[in-house]
Amino acid sequence: MKRSEFIKLGALVSAAFTVLPSKVVFGSPNGKLRLGVIGTGLRGQELLRLSLQREDTEVPAICDIQPVMIESALRLYDKANKPHPVIYSKGDYAYRELLARKDIDAVIIATPWEWHYPMAMEAMDAKKHVGCEVIMGTTVEEHWDIVRKSQTLGMQYMMLENVCYRRDIMAVLQLVRQHVFGELVHLQGGYQHDLRDVKFNDGKQPYGGGVEFGEKAYSEAQWRTQHSIRRNGDLYPTHGIGPLSKMIGVHAGNRFTHLVSMASKARGLHEYIVQHGGKHHPNADIKFQLGDLVTTMINTANGETILLQHDTNLPRPYSLGFRVQGTKGLWMDLNRSIHIEGITQAHRWETTDEWFKKFDHPLWQRYGEDAQGAGHGGMDFFVVNAFIQAIRNDEPTPINVYDSAAWSVITPLSEESIAQGNKPIDFPDFTDGRWKTMPDIFANSDRY
Numbered sequence: 092m093k094r095s096e097f098i099k100l101g102a103l104v105s106a107a108f109t110v111l112p113s114k115v116v117f118g119s120p121n122g123k124l125r126l127g128v129i130g131t132g133l134r135g136q137e138l139l140r141l142s143l144q145r146e147d148t149e150v151p152a153i154c155d156i157q158p159v160m161i162e163s164a165l166r167l168y169d170k171a172n173k174p175h176p177v178i179y180s181k182g183d184y185a186y187r188e189l190l191a192r193k194d195i196d197a198v199i200i201a202t203p204w205e206w207h208y209p210m211a212m213e214a215m216d217a218k219k220h221v222g223c224e225v226i227m228g229t230t231v232e233e234h235w236d237i238v239r240k241s242q243t244l245g246m247q248y249m250m251l252e253n254v255c256y257r258r259d260i261m262a263v264l265q266l267v268r269q270h271v272f273g274e275l276v277h278l279q280g281g282y283q284h285d286l287r288d289v290k291f292n293d294g295k296q297p298y299g300g301g302v303e304f305g306e307k308a309y310s311e312a313q314w315r316t317q318h319s320i321r322r323n324g325d326l327y328p329t330h331g332i333g334p335l336s337k338m339i340g341v342h343a344g345n346r347f348t349h350l351v352s353m354a355s356k357a358r359g360l361h362e363y364i365v366q367h368g369g370k371h372h373p374n375a376d377i378k379f380q381l382g383d384l385v386t387t388m389i390n391t392a393n394g395e396t397i398l399l400q401h402d403t404n405l406p407r408p409y410s411l412g413f414r415v416q417g418t419k420g421l422w423m424d425l426n427r428s429i430h431i432e433g434i435t436q437a438h439r440w441e442t443t444d445e446w447f448k449k450f451d452h453p454l455w456q457r458y459g460e461d462a463q464g465a466g467h468g469g470m471d472f473f474v475v476n477a478f479i480q481a482i483r484n485d486e487p488t489p490i491n492v493y494d495s496a497a498w499s500v501i502t503p504l505s506e507e508s509i510a511q512g513n514k515p516i517d518f519p520d521f522t523d524g525r526w527k528t529m530p531d532i533f534a535n536s537d538r539y
């Protein structure tokens with residue numbers, strides 16, 4: 092389906108929505124997609140590396156403000172045997188020079204959260220499609236702005252939510268689509284990852300180590316911890332909610348209606364600083380706002396409940412904590428087990444190994460080998476592939492601007508709920524009612 096047909100189907104789009112003529116954005120003489128990458132930190136480097144491996148894509152321009160990150164990015168060009176790009180690195184707004192180039196069709200944004208909104212807005216103004224890392228904006232209004240900008244200018248915006256493409260999750264999606272769990276009733280997920288200790292040694296000096304953040308730190312510890320100082324909400328909802336929303340057809344006949352969030356006390360970061368830096372370390376005086384465990388419950392129009400947890404400041408092994416439960420059975424990722432009434436032994440878990448082989452998604456069967464070596468067990472390959480293929484073919488991205496907004500807006504909504512004493516907060520309907528009729532195009536072919 093062409094993007095323009097999809098838009099019509101989803102329909103009666105605001106009068107302002109301009110449908111781009113097919114292929115209008117590609118001026119590349121060799122038909123390759125020309126990407127710019129803004130933010131070549133740790134995440135940007137992986138997205139860049141995957142883009143440089145492709146025959147259908149060129150990355151002639153990159154932007155970052157830290158020489159150490161630019162140097163690492165250039166090494167990726169050398170490894171891929173590709174000519175070095177033009178580099179934009181002079182100051183926080185150097186990305187505007189990249190956006191001013193006429194020979195860039197789309198950008199990948201992998202900067203700190205607070206930069207995503209202005210960079211994406213300006214990229215769309217400059218007629219670039221946007222693939223943006225997790226988090227669209229920091230306020231509800233910013234989410235509306237991105238949705239309206241995308242509609243008005245006809246530019247695509249895809250949140251690069253890689254967990255939607257995790258192999259076990261895609262097998263579960265197949266099981267869901269074949270009604271093996273019956274009718275879905277309840278789902279769980281989240282971001283549960285001990286992030287207290289982001290450190291790195293580039294051979295010249297050690298950076299970070301959890302106790303330090305801001306300028307003395309490395310990579311995300313430079314900026315992420317700042318959010319824990321002043322914000323209290325589910326700061327990173329999309330790894331959990333993205334895959335779950337695709338299982339319950341959000342924006343294909345379903346939508347989130349409202350949420351309630353609760354935050355525990357904040358102890359983890361302070362204790363870590365005292366333990367590793369001593370009680371006289373300057374950071375030991377900081378009063379962190381972010382509750383160590385933030386729990387959010389979401390209701391949907393079709394009556395499912397969803398439980399999301401954000402848990403990054405306490406000791407724990409990594410787990411996204413998925414659970415998908417219906418009238419006939421359930422799957423949980425932590426114990427890699429499934430239970431289906433009448434098929435698996437009564438009251439017993441069964442390992443998912445055979446199930447996941449049988450229900451392996453066609454995308455993984457097709458691209459599994461290409462994905463080997465890609466980040467996060469291969470799923471990063473798929474999210475880059477989906478973005479690039481959709482944009483190149485002038486087709487709708489499988490994660491669209493409405494999905495991206497509804498997943499990401501959980502952060503400011505959860506902050507509001509907590510600030511108001513755990514009050515239920517309504518979700519905005521970014522689709523203006525079109526969620527009822529939009530088709531489900533996520534991973535329903537073996538193309539992307």
Ligand SMILES: NC(=O)c1ccc[n+]([C@@H]2O[C@H](COP(=O)([O-])OP(=O)(O)OC[C@H]3O[C@@H](n4cnc5c(N)ncnc54)[C@H](O)[C@@H]3O)[C@@H](O)[C@H]2O)c1
Pocket residue numbers: 129130131132133134135154155156157160182183184185186201202203204206224225226251252253309310311312313467
């Ligand atoms: N999907 C995933 O699995 C995944 C994993 C890690 C990070 N992320 C997301 O990726 C994004 C980046 O995270 P990261 O871990 O790479 O952080 P990082 O700090 O390693 O990288 C961010 C980069 O942005 C650069 N930057 C900052 N301000 C800039 C500006 N004004 N102009 C240009 N460059 C600027 C920094 O110099 C840095 O190199 C975040 O949104 C993060 O949440 C996603």
